[in-house]
Amino acid sequence: MSKDIKIPTQQEIQEDLRKFLEEKYGGKVAFADADYIGSKEGVKGDENINIDHINFTLKPEELEEYLNKYVVMQEDAVAVLATKICTHFHRMNYERKHPEAGDIVGHVKSNILMIGPTGVGKTYIVKLIANKIGVPFVKGDATKFSETGYVGGDVEDLVRDLVAEAKGSIKMAEYGIIYIDEIDKIASSQGLIGPDVSRTGVQRNLLKLMEETEVDLKVPHDLASQMEAVIETQRTGKAPRKKINTKNILFVVSGAFSDLDDIIRKRLNHQAIGFRDKGREKMSKDQYLSSVRSEDLMKYGFESEFVGRLPVITRLKELGVEGLYKILKNQDGAVTAGKMRDFTSYGIQLSFEDDALRQIAEMAEKEKTGARGLVSVMEHILIPFEKKLPSSDIKKLKVTIELVENPQIVLKRIMIEDALNQFQKRFLVESGVVLEFTAEAKKHLLQTGIEYDENFSEYLKKAFKDYNYGLKLIGRDSFKVNMEVIKDPSEYLNILIKRSYKKKRSENDVSE
Numbered sequence: 001m002s003k004d005i006k007i008p009t010q011q012e013i014q015e016d017l018r019k020f021l022e023e024k025y026g027g028k029v030a031f032a033d034a035d036y037i038g039s040k041e042g043v044k045g046d047e048n049i050n051i052d053h054i055n056f057t058l059k060p061e062e063l064e065e066y067l068n069k070y071v072v073m074q075e076d077a078v079a080v081l082a083t084k085i086c087t088h089f090h091r092m093n094y095e096r097k098h099p100e101a102g103d104i105v106g107h108v109k110s111n112i113l114m115i116g117p118t119g120v121g122k123t124y125i126v127k128l129i130a131n132k133i134g135v136p137f138v139k140g141d142a143t144k145f146s147e148t149g150y151v152g153g154d155v156e157d158l159v160r161d162l163v164a165e166a167k168g169s170i171k172m173a174e175y176g177i178i179y180i181d182e183i184d185k186i187a188s189s190q191g192l193i194g195p196d197v198s199r200t201g202v203q204r205n206l207l208k209l210m211e212e213t214e215v216d217l218k219v220p221h222d223l224a225s226q227m228e229a230v231i232e233t234q235r236t237g238k239a240p241r242k243k244i245n246t247k248n249i250l251f252v253v254s255g256a257f258s259d260l261d262d263i264i265r266k267r268l269n270h271q272a273i274g275f276r277d278k279g280r281e282k283m284s285k286d287q288y289l290s291s292v293r294s295e296d297l298m299k300y301g302f303e304s305e306f307v308g309r310l311p312v313i314t315r316l317k318e319l320g321v322e323g324l325y326k327i328l329k330n331q332d333g334a335v336t337a338g339k340m341r342d343f344t345s346y347g348i349q350l351s352f353e354d355d356a357l358r359q360i361a362e363m364a365e366k367e368k369t370g371a372r373g374l375v376s377v378m379e380h381i382l383i384p385f386e387k388k389l390p391s392s393d394i395k396k397l398k399v400t401i402e403l404v405e406n407p408q409i410v411l412k413r414i415m416i417e418d419a420l421n422q423f424q425k426r427f428l429v430e431s432g433v434v435l436e437f438t439a440e441a442k443k444h445l446l447q448t449g450i451e452y453d454e455n456f457s458e459y460l461k462k463a464f465k466d467y468n469y470g471l472k473l474i475g476r477d478s479f480k481v482n483m484e485v486i487k488d489p490s491e492y493l494n495i496l497i498k499r500s501y502k503k504k505r506s507e508n509d510v511s512e
Contacts, residue, residue: 054134054175056093060086066132070333071121072326073319077114078125080314084110085129085177085250092175092248108311109247111210113183113297114254115289116316119370122254124334126179136165136176142253143185145202155205159215159244170217170244177250180206184255187301203306210251210309217242253310261288263296289315319370324361327371328352335374339382346390348397355401363404381407385414392418409450416449416456423460431468434478441486463489474500 064082071078088110095101114122123139130137138161145155158178166172186199209215265288292315297307319327328336336352343350360377367373381404385397388411403410420442427435437445449456470493471479485492 051172051175054089055132056089058086058089058133063129063132067125067128070128070330071125072330072333073323074121074125074316077116077314077316080312081112081114081125081129084112084312085133088250089133089135089175108309109210109250110312111251111310112253112312112314113310114252114314114316115257115260115292116254117256117318117370119372120316120319121371122316123179123181124371126177126252130177136162136173137179138162138165138176139179139181141181142183142202142206142255145186145205155202155209156215159209159246159249160217162249163217163244170242173244174246174248177252178209180251180253182255183253184257184260184300199301200303203303206251207303207306207309209246209249212245212247214243214245217244251309257289257300260292260296260300261285263299264288264291264293267293267296267299286315286317319365321358321361321365324364324371324374325358327374328357328361329354335371335378339378342386343389343397348389348395350397350399352399353401356399356404359401359404384408384411388415393422394418412450413446416446419449419457419460420445423457423464427464427468431472433468433471433476435464435467435481436478437481438483440483441481444483444486466490466493470497473497 060079060083063086064079067078067082068075095103116122126139127137138158140155140158140161158180159173162176162178163170163173166176186202188199188203265283268288268291292313294304294307298304317323327333331337336357340350360374360381364371364373364377367376369376382399384407389397392415394414397414400410420437424435424437427433449459467479467489474496
């Protein structure tokens with residue numbers, strides 16, 4: 001071996017491997033930073049990770065006030081979530097600072113079950129909370145997991161993803177939040193066999209995570225972990241096993257739970273046998289769900305132990321037209337503000353009339369996808385404007401109810417007005433003549449443009465093709481286009497030129 005060959009450092013090898021894996025597998029393979037390898041816990045310097053930026057001092061009412069700025073019509077759910085999640089982190093902080101207090105035997109962590117239809121803000125709320133507190137957050141869908149991990153992955157992958165979100169810090173990950181949606185899809189169906197066995201298995205695997213267990217961060221199918229283990233073995237002569245403890249990781253699960261209200265209704269009606277309860281007969285689905293108990297969830301298909309690890313249950317209401325309208329009106333909300341930002345990036349000021357927002361809410365409610373329907377409807381209406389307007393001189397767009405109901409017609413009218421304005425500007429630059437249109441002539445041109453099949457700019461060029469030279473010939477520095485001109489532009493210009501010629505000849509005769 002040549003003496004000139006440079007022996008690479010561990011960090012250099014790590015970086016080369018990272019680049020190789022990213023080029024070969026893209027973002028699907030994560031590779032821990034070299035700086036994170038080698039401590040007692042398997043993460044170098046992890047004990048020095050600063051967790052003081054986590055907002056352990058946030059009070060329930062402070063978090064509630066923050067959430068209510070962004071979330072509408074879910075005050076009861078927000079109050080429960082703000083209270084229990086703040087308490088969870090305050091308790092962790094207390095136990096961190098007072099290790100002598102020890103653990104309380106039999107303590108059940110405040111994991112949370114959120115019940116509510118799609119699009120009411122379940123994921124949105126949990127993300128807001130994680131961002132406000134400053135802890136890593138991951139989301140997974142329960143339907144992607146199987147008992148053995150052969151369908152879409154192992155439930156423990158969620159914990160590993162949490163470490164990745166914490167930039168490789170196990171210590172930070174142990175303060176994280178794991179959110180699992182569509183949890184109702186892993187409820188077993190009574191009397192069935194086959195897939196339900198796997199669903200029950202997923203419940204039991206999640207039960208271990210929600211309680212307390214240690215998850216090995218290196219798994220057989222993880223190529224990055226295997227490569228990392230080789231490097232660590234070369235460096236230290238042994239490969240320590242990295243593990244993350246789930247004792248303090250907060251689990252929030254959610255689902256729509258269709259037909260759960262029927263189970264609750266049957267229970268309540270059974271309890272009411274012997275007397276009529278007219279008020280109960282008129283209860284809505286939301287009202288029934290507000291009476292949910294553990295026994296209802298077990299009847300739905302969940303193991304009793306699984307339900308027992310979700311002591312906090314909160315319900316989110318259907319939004320309806322009014323709720324969707326409030327989301328659109330909310331200046332801090334993502335839907336309207338996000339669309340305004342899209343147009344602002346092109347230098348276009350977007351505004352909305354109240355009637356237009358309510359019409360959008362009514363259209364979105366028919367989609368039956370909650371707040372997601374708002375985005376879908378908004379995009380359907382405004383994408384044509386988003387495509388056309390950046391190439392125009394238009395700097396303001398007001399979304400009216402007419403625009404919502406007839407976006408293509410309004411867009412065509414706007415583009416015709418812009419084409420007319422651009423034509424006037426070009427005419428002034430090329431000829432030095434100010435071209436004005438009377439209100440009646442402008443209205444007629446706009447209507448003509450809507451009906452015109454060809455490009456309206458080309459129509460204007462053809463109609464006024466000789467006016468540049470003609471108006472300069474007769475010495476005009478401004479010209480008003482009225483309906484008489486519009487009827488036959490070429491003929492009108494000929495008449496103007498003839499009049500001007502006669503006038504000049506007459507003046508010449510007089511001077512002679």
